[in-house]
Amino acid sequence: xxxxxxxxxxxxxxxxxxxxxxxxxxxxxxxxxxxxxxxxxxxxxxxxxxxxxxxxxxxxxxxxxxxxxxxxxxxxxxxxxxxxxxxxxxxxxxxxxxxxxxxxxxxx
Amino acid sequence: xxxxxxxxxxxxxxxxxxxxxxxxxxxxxxxxxxxxxxxxxxxxxxxxxxxxxxxxxxxxxxxxxxxxxxxxxxxxxxxxxxxxxxxxxxxxxxxxxxxxxxxxxxxxxxxx
Numbered sequence: 022x023x024x025x026x027x028x029x030x031x032x033x034x035x036x037x038x039x040x041x042x043x044x045x046x047x048x049x050x051x052x053x054x055x056x057x058x059x060x061x062x063x064x065x066x067x068x069x070x071x072x073x074x075x076x077x078x079x080x081x082x083x084x085x086x087x088x089x090x091x092x093x094x095x096x097x098x099x100x101x102x103x104x105x106x107x108x109x110x111x112x113x114x115x116x117x118x119x120x121x122x123x124x125x126x127x128x129x
Numbered sequence: 130x131x132x133x134x135x136x137x138x139x140x141x142x143x144x145x146x147x148x149x150x151x152x153x154x155x156x157x158x159x160x161x162x163x164x165x166x167x168x169x170x171x172x173x174x175x176x177x178x179x180x181x182x183x184x185x186x187x188x189x190x191x192x193x194x195x196x197x198x199x200x201x202x203x204x205x206x207x208x209x210x211x212x213x214x215x216x217x218x219x220x221x222x223x224x225x226x227x228x229x230x231x232x233x234x235x236x237x238x239x240x241x
Contacts, residue, residue, distance in 0.1 A: 025171075055230070064133075064219050064232035065172070108171055115185030116162070117221075117230060119171030 023048045027109050027120035034127050037098045042123045044109030045091040053112040054092050056085050058105045059122070065108055068094075099127045131156070133222050133233035141239045142210050150205045150236045154222030160184075161203040162230065163195055164219040172219055178203055179225070210240045 024047045034040055046054070053072050057065035069078045071087035078085050082103065084095040094107055104127045110117040134153040142148050154161050160179040164172035174187035178197035192208045201222075207214055217237050221230040 057232075062217075062235075062237070064135075064234045067229060067231060070229055110171070115177045116174035116187065117164075117172070118174070119164075121169070121171045 023111075023113060023118055025109060025111055025118050025120040027107075027123050029123060030121070031124045032126070034096075034099055034125065036100055036127055036129050039095070039097045039099070041096070042094040042107055042109075042125070043091060044094070044120055046109075046111045046118075047090075048111045048113050048118065050113065051111055052114075054087055055110045055112065055117065056083075056092070056094055057108040057110065059108055060105050068107075096125070099125075101127045101129055103127050133220055133231055135218075135220050135233040135236050137236060138234065139237045139239075141241060144210055144212060144240055146210050147206065147208050148210060148238060150207075150218050150220075150238070152203045152205070152220030152222075152233060154201050154203070154220075155231055158222040158224050158231075159201055160223045160225060161197055161201065162221045162223070163203070163205045164221065164232075165189075166217040166219055166235070168216075175205070207238075212240050214238065215240045 056068040059065045069085040074089045106122040108122045110119040162177040163175040166172040176195045177185040181197045195205045197203045217235040219235045220233045
């Protein structure tokens with residue numbers, strides 16, 4: 022069964038404490054892997070798309086990487102405004118298959 | 130440029146009623162997809178429409194239906210509402226069927 026698993030479910034970080042979020046998938050015929058940020062009560066906000074193993078993309082304090090079976094979202098020196106749920110999704114045929122997300126809280 | 134626009138933002142319905150949710154895609158985008166997000170879960174795919182034709186359907190009952198209009202806007206209809214239909218309904222637009230998806234802010238539906 023096609024599946025996307027994110028870990029950890031929740032993560033609490035001190036401001037400036039770097040960490041990584043994991044997204045593993047068991048989808049064949051991957052057409053792309055997406056990372057989104059979602060604030061409470063809002064729609065997902067696009068961060069990155071990765072298409073092939075070895076690809077990396079960066080935006081401010083975030084860096085996304087992709088291997089054949091998983092992706093990592095690295096957060097360097099996070100700030101409280103980085104607090105949100107981070108969603109991973111794989112693009113498969115006509116749809117996105119989402120993981121359940123990682124709820125990140127960054128404390129000052 | 131306006132992003133993906135969804136209406137209404139919130140609504141409350143009674144079990145057994147019908148609801149219509151609306152979505153306007155980004156100008157130039159021809160594809161609209163609908164997702165259901167239950168609290169604490171990731172979004173679940175409901176439908177994709179491209180050039181006014183259904184291109185994909187998720188594992189949802191026939192009470193869920195949708196359509197896309199000539200101006201590429203879309204409606205999601207849900208009949209015979211159940212308590213379990215309470216969720217955030219998200220619309221995403223893209224230029225084609227395999228491009229980056231931009232999401233709207235969603236419609237929060239509460240069924241009582």
